[in-house]
Amino acid sequence: MSDTDVAATPPIGGMDHHISVDPAAGTEPRAAADGGPDMVQLITPEGQRVPHAEYDEIIGSLSHDDLRGLYRDLVLIRRVDQEATALQRQGELGLWASLLGQEAAQIGCGRAMRTQDHAFPGYREHGIAWTRGVDPMRLIAMYRGVDKGAWDPAEFGFHPYTIVIGNQSLLGTGYAMGIQRDGAVGTGDDERDAAVIACMGDGATAQGDNNEAFVFAGVYNSPVVFFCQNNQWAISEPNARQTRAPIYKRADGFGFPGIRVDGNDVLAVYAVTTAMLDRARSGEGPSLIEAYTYRMAAHTTSDDPTKYRVSAEVEVWKLRDPIARYKRWLASEGIGDAEFFDAVEAEAEELGAHVRQATLDMADPDVGDIFDQVYVEPHRQVEDDKATFTAYNDSFETEGAQA
Structure with missing residues (x-):
């Protein structure tokens, strides 16, 4: 089985596959809701396209090359993640925060x-x-302790990783x-108007920093899109x-819109984020996107x-694998064929x-x-x-030489 065939098991017959128990039971299965x-969804876990009047036009603007490019992104970043995890297990990295299962949300x-x-990331983006052009080896160097995150935020539009939860x-x-205040919002110039993505996890939404940011963004109508990857677990604490x-309903209390999107559906995330960024750039203010996904690792x-x-919860989410569903759709539409998929797999192995x-x-x-x-x-x-x-x-060197 290849890396992209994680979910090559029988379909689950739609998304209504639930496990429900008392949320206070700790390690018992919770509702894999x-x-x-x-929730906005454009491709089901079985790889079927779901029409959506609000977002079909955005997806329709993507060429076949664009659509194939999204698949390539998904596969290659998963391969980087897998290799980094293996390197950490072998003592080559001090730590690694895996994105396994969250590839579609991020791409x-x-x-x-x-x-x-x-973009202002947390620590697993x-x-x-x-997508911003940061060489994965710059991330590896940071987790290896070679540097402190040595890319230029101005060059990539991607700021340093933030370990303090919610601070980003x-x-x-x-x-x-x-x-x-620089006048780069609402001018109508597509090459000037800008916006910010502020990333967070579900756990960060309980932090004071995060809520203070919501207050400022709402009051000052700031051009920021809060992008929450709800992967169901804030370390060991479930959403419940x-x-x-x-x-996503948190946004109501701060005076800006919130929307939930299937975080395992790369097209849906792309469409919703595109719409919210366009809104921010035009001067309409902040928004909150909740990308409903799952941390597999x-x-x-x-x-x-x-x-x-427990493993039962993980198994349910394996059937919603973001790469497998997108691959099914590309193949069914004739956008990607065996030659293309094989070429991407080969490139992924070379990258690894x-x-x-x-x-x-x-x-x-x-060290100095x-x-x-x-x-x-x-x-x-x-x-x-x-x-x-x-x-x-x-x-120490002097003592060693004398010995």
Whole structure:
């Protein structure tokens, strides 16, 4: 079975496949809900296209090359993710936050952005980074401890990973307010008008930072799209222990629209994000997108999900695999054939081999570099600290030579 055939099992007969138990039961199966009647879905898990009057025009503007490109994105970023996970397990990375199962949410969102837009990620937005042109090895270097995230946000429109939960919502809102004051919103110039994507997980919606960002964005009508990947688990806590209302409805209380989209449907995510970004760029203000998806792997490689969820829940979501469903639709429409799919698989294997070798070849940094670039101008205290540390570190080499 290939990487893209994870869900090559019998269809589940629609999305109404439920497991229900007492949410207080801890590790018992929870409702693997279908997202409800308000959820926007354009491709079912079985690969069938669902017409949608509001979003069909957006999808209709995509060429066959565009549609095939989305599939290529999905497969390649999954391969990067798999290789990074394996490298961490083998001691080559300090940590890795897998996006397995969330590829469609991230690729659909990232490809909806324009060059002048900016994204403020959490710490697993590898798919959005990919769409913004950030070399995966820059992400690997960060998780290997070689650097602190050395890409240029201005070059890629993709800002540093944020570990503090929910903080990126405030950062994105502040940047959006700056865009607004720079006059880059609502001008009608497609090459000037810009917007911001502020990413978050379902757990972040319970944080004060996130809600403060909602307040500022709503009051100042900021051009920001809050993009929540609801992967059902905030580390080990299920949605039932975080909120009693659907996440997308949170937007109502802050005065801007919220929408739930099938986060495993790359076309639906692309269409909804495109619409909300267009709305923000035109000066109509913020919105909240809840991409209803699932984290198939551990929260990070330091986590053991078997301690808090059961395999039955995971198996249900395997049948909704974002790559498998999209592949079925492309094949059924004649947009992708066996030759195309085989070529993408071959490219993915080459990419995986490159990631592995490039990681193994990555030089260790000089530990003293951590003192550099703390301040723009030279700083006496930092220089003194670096000198003290360097002398201390060199003393070990001196002791080793004497021994």
